[in-house]
Amino acid sequence: MLIISAGEVRQILSGREDAVLDAVRHAYVRHAQGRTVLPHSVFLRFPSDARNRIIGLPAFLDDDTPVAGMKWISSFPGNIDRGLARASAAIIVNSMENGHPVALIEGSTISARRTAASAALAAGTLAPPATGVSLVGCGVINFEVLRFLRAVLPDLAEVTVFDLDVERATAFARRCARWNLKVTVASSTEEALGAHPLVCLATTAGVPHLGLAHCRPGALVLHLSLRDIFPADILGAVNVVDDADHVCRAATSLHLAEQETGNRDFIAAGIGEVLGGTGWRHDPERVTVYSPFGLGVLDLAVAELVRRTAEQVGVGTRLPDFLTMPPEDPDAD
Template sequence: MRVLTDADVDALAPDTLTTIDLVADALRALARGEGDVPPKHTVHAGPQDSFANGMSATWPERGLIGNKWITLFPTNAALGLPTASGVLVLNDGETGVPTHLIAAGEVTARRTAAVTGACLRALAPAEGHVAYTGAGAQARSHLRVLEALGRRDVVVYARRAEARDELAAWAAAHVPSVELRLVDTPGAAVRGAGVVITGLSIGIDGAQLDPADIGRDTLLLPIDYASSVGPDIAATALLASDDRDQFEASRLAGKLGDDYPAAIAWDGALLDGDRPDGRIVCQNLGTGLADLIVGDAVARAADARQVGQVIDLRG
């Protein structure tokens, strides 16, 4: 089994547009009912609001099978540690033998932003800037996607001045073509936006956006569940999800709060053809199939270049 670190993933991952294409294929496959992607298995441990998810997936048509084990501990931020961490295990599609153990941080960041990119590329309205709420690691991966897609007019909300300064410095060095504006209130970011991407902490209180700030044709792309895009906004939109079955399981389990409407479409079913009129919400809960296809691309590159430590599980 080949073991790969986040640094290996960063060096081996396909370019941003290729990653978006790979993830778009996974979203279409989910919408067609291909693969076997059961709802996430969640266990709770550690400080309050901390949990771990098991995300299994197979895609027989591509010979892919694997599982991501990922934890979310919000209190890690105060310790200087990542709030999300985990590993992705890939298995051989013919024998089931584990072939790769991959750190999940970079895979998750790239997959999440690529799902956003696939939906934005297909469904963004013609007018308005891109708004992003939050200044964590996902803000950086999303800015890379926005630059790759040619979306350069970007307004980011971050509560802390220090976070705004750090993101501005990072963006100047890594995505110089993005015309980044940083603001200190969510309303200032989302008013007039054609696309709103929300990346605050999952489950944070008091962060839901004001529906009056959201345009009639705005595309909303939450990666923080219902923390920012509440039921009052979702009920006025065409509501889709990367994995509609996972969304329904999460909704019924109360993970999106009370009165959240059911998703009526799969993201993958909206990627081709004309954009539906009006407001659209594409909930990005994270799907194991997208992790699998990104991890497989990294694993193939690692095998070709002989990168990573190889261990024999048989001893």
């Protein structure tokens, strides 16, 4: 068993946005081709505690070297007020030769960057190139989204940020300024929605709380937190998802829209098909909403990138006796 810590994951992925983008793109295309297995995520919730949860995402990727594994990720939003990260995660990678777990990898960085890479791929594919972006929710995810947007949109020059916590938004803006971007703190969600034709929602909202009327015509909204947009506005938008079966559950905005209509006809396309070459025409008048549930196969693809690199460069801690040894021969001396 190879154990790879958070610091080692960041070391391996530092400056490798293109490699992560390629891994995520490849996993999406494989998924569209039917070369993945993705059981529904398991949500572990707690009595009298609607806010916190732990989610299990099992996955199998049929590739040149097939691999299986699982991400186990917690979301405890109250951690932020205690100076701790909201999310923490571990990823187990299994060999398909014998089923043995071959790596235990700290997963929060992988989770954030695969989410950001997914958003950046959508931004570079579903709409004309943007020079500005609005980020609603000033946490780890949107910071990583900005990192990957810079790799996909080289002309990106302006950023508008909004968070219910003004101090948090101001601190986030200072961090973004390291990239020589013009950063503005919006005074309202509505101001942020209308500031640019590219918007990313990464909040901790549990129920829909905003509409899309303030978005520009033809805007692309990256709906990463999945529960921000009113169902009526989802039904009025052009909707792209990563997987309809996964995203239309767990009280997401799209799940609520499906419950209202009794169908999924409002979903126009899957991102895997678009990335694989299926023709896509951007609607310059209607808002396009990209809602990725966050497929476990993406975590697995990036985790396998980390594991292979760690093996090559000698990073990580190896425990040779982690697994149960074969049973002893009762007849042996």
